[in-house]
Amino acid sequence: MKRSVFFLSDRTGITAETLGHSLLTQFEGVEFQKTTLPFLDSIEKAHQAVKRINQAAADDGVKPLLFSTLLNTSMREIIDTSEGLLFDFFDVFISPLEMELGMRSAHAVGRSHGMGIYSDYKARIDAVNFALGSDDGSTLRDYPDAEVILIGVSRSGKTPTSLYLALQYGIRAANYPITEDDLEHPGLPKPLKSYHDRLFGLTIAPERLQQIRSERRPDSAYASLKQCRYEVRAAEAMFRAENIPFVDTSAVSIEEIATTLLHQTGLKRRLYG
C-alpha cells in the first residue's frame, strides 16, 4: 500500500514535517512517499505544487495527504483546489487560540524557525564550540563551565549527544570517556570527583558497541564482544554505585536521550522551540 504525502509550508516545512511524521508513524504497513514543498511564497509556486499533487493523485489512484502550515490565505486557497486531502494545522488550531487569548493572530510567516535572533545564535554557537572544545575529555579545565558532563565508555554516544544538546538546546555539555584504567579502580575517576552533580551516564548494549567499534577498528581487542561486555558492565556498576543517572543509547534516539537528560537532571534549556 503506497500513499503520497506532501508537507507544505511558507517557510522551512519543519513544523509540517513534525506534525505529519508523528501522525503517519501511527499507521503501519503503508509506504508513505514523502515530499516537502517549502518556501511556497508565490502564486506561481502554489500552482506548481498543485500540479505535483495532482500528478501524484493520478499516479497513485488515491488522494495524496497534505500536511500544511501555510499561513498565507491565497496560497491555502490555491492548494485547496488540488486533489489532495488537506490537513491544515493553523486552520484547525489558530481560531480557538484566538478566542481564548482574545486577540487576532499575526498570521505572519517565518516566526517559528525563521528568525536569526542573535542571542539564540550565540547560545548555540557557544555551546557547539564548548562541546567541540571539550570533546573526549581533552580539556578537563572546561568542566567548571559545563552544565552537564556526559560520561561513558568509548563510542557510547557522548559526542553526538553533546552536540545535539548544544545545537538544540544551547546547553554546554562536556565529555569524559571512561577508560579501562578508570574501571579497575573503585569509585569515580579522579577528574570527576568534584562534579558529581553534573554527571550523566551513557551506556549501550555490548552487541551494538561491538558493531560500532568494529567499524572503527575491525578485529581489534577493543572491538571484541568480550571487551565491550566487560566495559559496559563495569561502567554501569559505577553509575549505580555512585548514583549517577544514566540512559541506554542503543534503545532510544538522540532526541530521546537529550530529553531524558533534561528531564532527569532538571537542566534548563537556553533555546526553546
Added chain:
Amino acid sequence: MKRSVFFLSDRTGITAETLGHSLLTQFEGVEFQKTTLPFLDSIEKAHQAVKRINQAAADDGVKPLLFSTLLNTSMREIIDTSEGLLFDFFDVFISPLEMELGMRSAHAVGRSHGMGIYSDYKARIDAVNFALGSDDGSTLRDYPDAEVILIGVSRSGKTPTSLYLALQYGIRAANYPITEDDLEHPGLPKPLKSYHDRLFGLTIAPERLQQIRSERRPDSAYASLKQCRYEVRAAEAMFRAENIPFVDTSAVSIEEIATTLLHQTGLKRRLYG
C-alpha cells in the same frame, strides 16, 4: 499579559513543543510561561500533571494552554479533567486520517522520536564523524565523500551548519574556510575546482561577523569591521561569479539554513522526521 503553557506527551514532548511553539509565535505581546511535562506514562504522573496545571490556573487567573500529543486514552481523560484548555494534536487529525487510509491507527507510544533504529543512528554518527573530521578544511581528502561542501569566510557558520545537517538529516557536509589568500585570486580556490556542483556558500552580515570574531579575538585586525566587510564582499562576489548558491546566516536560524540548502541543492536527507 502572562499565560502558562504546558506541553504534554507520553514520550519526549518534542512534537508537542514544536507544534505549540509554531502556534504561539503567532501571538505577540503575550508572555508564555512554558513547561514541558514529558514521559506521562502512568496514572500517577497524569494526576500530578493535573495538579500543576490547576495550580497555574489558580495563580494566573486564566486557563493554561495545553498542547498534547498524548496517545494513551486513560492519560488524556485525566488531563481533560484539568482547568487547562486542551489542544489535542492527535485527537484532531487521527480520525480523518483513519477514515482516509481505511485503517485504525496503532495508538502506540514512542514512534515519532523514540526508536533507536540502528541504521538511523549509524547514518547520524557517520555524518557527525564526517563533519568533525573534515572541520575547517583540515582534511581535503574527505571532499570526494562529501555530499555538500560548505564554503565561507572564518566564523560564517560552517561548523554548526555542518553539524546540524549531520545530526538532523544524516548528510555528510565538509567545510572549506575561504582565506584572504583565496580572495586575492580570481576564480575558485584550487582545492574546490573539481567539486563545483557540491559547493554551498554561507555569508553573514559584516557587523555580525565583527561581533562574533571580536568575542574570539578582541581588538584584532581579523575582527575589525573593515576586514569583515572586505572578506564578506569578496566572498559574495566569488559566489556570484562562480554561480554558487548561498545563504545569509545572519538573517535566519540554523534550521532555515539547512532547509534552504536542501531545497536549493536538491540533496536528499538520509533521516526523515
